[in-house]
Amino acid sequence: MSKKTMFQKIWDNHVINQEEGKPSVIYIDLHLVHEVTSPQAFEGLRLSGRKVRRPDLTFATMDHNVPTKDRFNITDPISKQQIDTLSQNCRDFGVTLFDLDSLDQGVVHVMGPELGLTHPGKTIVCGDSHTSTHGAFGALAFGIGTSEVEHVLATQTLQQSRAKSLEVRINGKLKPGVTAKDLILGVIAKYGTDFATGYVIEYTGEAIRGLSMEERMTVCNMSIEGGARAGLIAPDETTFNYLRGREYVPQGADFDTAVAEWSKLVTDEGATYDWVLEFDADSLIPQVTWGTSPGMGTSITSLVPDPQSFETENERKAAEKALEYMDLTPGTPMTELKVDYVFIGSCTNGRIEDLRAAAAIAQGYTVDPSVTAIVVPGSGRVKIQAEKEGLDKIFTEAGFEWRDAGCSMCLAMNPDVLQPGQRCASTSNRNFEGRQGRGGRTHLVSPAMAVAAAIKGHFYDVRDWEIKEYQQA
Numbered sequence: 254m255s256k257k258t259m260f261q262k263i264w265d266n267h268v269i270n271q272e273e274g275k276p277s278v279i280y281i282d283l284h285l286v287h288e289v290t291s292p293q294a295f296e297g298l299r300l301s302g303r304k305v306r307r308p309d310l311t312f313a314t315m316d317h318n319v320p321t322k323d324r325f326n327i328t329d330p331i332s333k334q335q336i337d338t339l340s341q342n343c344r345d346f347g348v349t350l351f352d353l354d355s356l357d358q359g360v361v362h363v364m365g366p367e368l369g370l371t372h373p374g375k376t377i378v379c380g381d382s383h384t385s386t387h388g389a390f391g392a393l394a395f396g397i398g399t400s401e402v403e404h405v406l407a408t409q410t411l412q413q414s415r416a417k418s419l420e421v422r423i424n425g426k427l428k429p430g431v432t433a434k435d436l437i438l439g440v441i442a443k444y445g446t447d448f449a450t451g452y453v454i455e456y457t458g459e460a461i462r463g464l465s466m467e468e469r470m471t472v473c474n475m476s477i478e479g480g481a482r483a484g485l486i487a488p489d490e491t492t493f494n495y496l497r498g499r500e501y502v503p504q505g506a507d508f509d510t511a512v513a514e515w516s517k518l519v520t521d522e523g524a525t526y527d528w529v530l531e532f533d534a535d536s537l538i539p540q541v542t543w544g545t546s547p548g549m550g551t552s553i554t555s556l557v558p559d560p561q562s563f564e565t566e567n568e569r570k571a572a573e574k575a576l577e578y579m580d581l582t583p584g585t586p587m588t589e590l591k592v593d594y595v596f597i598g599s600c601t602n603g604r605i606e607d608l609r610a611a612a613a614i615a616q617g618y619t620v621d622p623s624v625t626a627i628v629v630p631g632s633g634r635v636k637i638q639a640e641k642e643g644l645d646k647i648f649t650e651a652g653f654e655w656r657d658a659g660c661s662m663c664l665a666m667n668p669d670v671l672q673p674g675q676r677c678a679s680t681s682n683r684n685f686e687g688r689q690g691r692g693g694r695t696h697l698v699s700p701a702m703a704v705a706a707a708i709k710g711h712f713y714d715v716r717d718w719e720i721k722e723y724q725q726a
């Protein structure tokens with residue numbers, strides 16, 4: 254039998270029609286829906302008199318527009334309309350919705366895994382680019398556009414051309430203070446924001462095996478920022494232990510049967526990828542972005558780069574433009590950049606382990622008076638768990654605001670926005686111009702680095718942090 258990659262196996266399991274020279278038709282096992290990219294899709298169904306083909310495989314929540322303070326009081330008319338429309342559509346079409354009053358409401362990519370909706374080997378789509386997050390479980394998960402959302406709602410299938418396969422092998426181990434976020438930022442800083450265009454990445458190597466499930470999600474989440482169609486990590490004991498006992502996961506003997514099936518999904522020994530890249534985890538240093546794309550990043554120990562140091566004219570121009578927008582001077586140590594705002598949250602870093610890592614740094618310290626800092630749990634469940642562990646108290650005693658679940662300041666679609674010119678240390682995944690508010694300046698970092706910046710008032714190498722006594726309540 255021919256040797257196959259994990260991607261090829263999942264793909265082959267889902268192709269239901271293939272005509273010569275045409276995209277494949279693949280079956281979709283799980284469709285996640287949020288309020289921003291679904292209204293026209295449901296409207297399309299309505300206009301053509303169609304139903305949702307598999308309401309039992311379709312799950313919705315609202316996240317982008319949800320205020321993280323006073324969530325039921327939505328004053329922005331577009332946000333209110335999108336949220337109300339999603340509720341109405343879910344009622345009309347029989348789709349399960351984790352509504353504003355549900356414990357399970359949250360950022361769609363936090364909600365799916367924590368409920369156990371995300372399984373190895375599934376095809377998962379959502380009208381959202383960070384659907385790649387779910388690939389951490391060995392699911393083929395990717396974002397789709399609104400017309401495709403309509404197509405999946407109506408047929409539970411999707412037309413797709415098969416991407417090429419790319420192994421990103423992470424050698425060595427992450428050092429203390431260096432996180433999964435630094436790893437993916439480091440990969441994108443090294444290889445750029447389009448190295449993986451046309452590919453599905455499979456992350457392999459010792460450093461990946463050593464990551465927890467939540468850390469793997471952070472890595473896969475940002476695959477899209479490297480241009481990839483999706484990111485995958487082979488399921489293993491870490492995956493199975495995470496899934497065991499969750500609501501939408503088979504229970505008892507059925508779970509063991511599922512594990513046996515999932516275990517077969519891994520890339521065969523000797524299978525070949527279309528392309529292989531390597532990255533060294535041992536020498537990685539905490540990362541901070543300096544520019545207006547996730548690839549414009551460097552180590553905390555570095556200086557703001559000189560645009561002249563880049564190889565191509567295009568890169569030099571892009572760097573110049575980015576530095577102007579970011580109001581940065583080449584040669585300034587990254588540690589001297591002062592921040593006005595700190596945002597901890599999002600589908601990249603809004604899970605419980607992220608909040609624990611943040612609290613471990615915050616414990617016993619106080620946010621610098623010049624900084625506004627917010628902590629936004631990725632879901633209602635993350636919030637409750639954090640409160641059980643007393644993390645909320647650590648944050649509020651240190652001067653952070655403790656909010657409700659949502660996308661929040663990851664993007665300016667809700668009341669959490671930067672003012673023009675404000676500089677933010679953010680645990681999210683995109684630092685585009687205006688992403689967190691018009692004129693706002695975003696630096697992407699890990700949760701630990703974000704907290705250190707909040708407390709110092711400027712970026713700081715968290716490897717030098719003195720961790721005060723930290724106890725979970």
Ligand SMILES: CC(C)[C@H](C(=O)O)[C@@H](O)C(=O)O
Pocket residue numbers: 289290317380381382383396664
């Ligand atoms: C609003 C949504 C379509 C968008 C996405 O697709 O990713 C958002 O989640 C983002 O992170 O930019």
Ligand code: SF4
Pocket residue numbers: 316317360361362381383599600601659660663664681682
């Ligand atoms: S948290 Fe940010 S990246 Fe994730 S879905 Fe929301 S807006 Fe997109």
